[in-house]
Amino acid sequence: MVGEGSDSVFGKILTIMTSETLDQGQMSCEEIRKNIQKYVDKWRNVEGSLIMVLHDIQEDIGYVPREWAMEIGKALDIKLARIYEVLTFYHYFKLKPQGKHSIHVCTGTACHIKGAPAILEILKTQLGFNVGETTADRLFNLDVVRCVGACGLAPAVVIDGEVNGKSTPEKIIEKVKSLQS
Numbered sequence: 001m002v003g004e005g006s007d008s009v010f011g012k013i014l015t016i017m018t019s020e021t022l023d024q025g026q027m028s029c030e031e032i033r034k035n036i037q038k039y040v041d042k043w044r045n046v047e048g049s050l051i052m053v054l055h056d057i058q059e060d061i062g063y064v065p066r067e068w069a070m071e072i073g074k075a076l077d078i079k080l081a082r083i084y085e086v087l088t089f090y091h092y093f094k095l096k097p098q099g100k101h102s103i104h105v106c107t108g109t110a111c112h113i114k115g116a117p118a119i120l121e122i123l124k125t126q127l128g129f130n131v132g133e134t135t136a137d138r139l140f141n142l143d144v145v146r147c148v149g150a151c152g153l154a155p156a157v158v159i160d161g162e163v164n165g166k167s168t169p170e171k172i173i174e175k176v177k178s179l180q181s
């Protein structure tokens, strides 16, 4: 696992993620390679090492940048296409930086019937959110899910892991605004 000092990968990425102008591309290939090697060394010779490496990176920096996926491929001798098969199969893995707060609007049948489309619509039109995207200020990311197991409370919206049952557009806007302040 990476260290916690200012030179750690986490420290570097945190700096990068809080900057408006920098992104993963600012880290040189050499730096990325060095960091990847730490994860690879940790899981070398372990069955399922690819998943474990991806999991650690996601845990530490919140997503798996493309440049990192490429270096993982070289280090583990795995084709990039195979790595993306894994990354896109599991919803847990993110390919882009995530917002501080996550919003998941359930669009399963029960929630759809009870008003999920109106909630999505107001998040888009009033707050400018887009499904699958993180806001420019990196405060929120909006996603849809197909049933969160709370159909009796439809429509359900999960905000930062908390299920908000019997949601209305007004309640969700209010909740989001409280997180903005």
Ligand code: FES
Residues within 6 Å of the ligand: 106, 107, 108, 109, 110, 111, 112, 146, 147, 148, 149, 150, 151, 152, 154, 155, 156
């Ligand atoms: S359909 Fe939304 S919680 Fe089941």
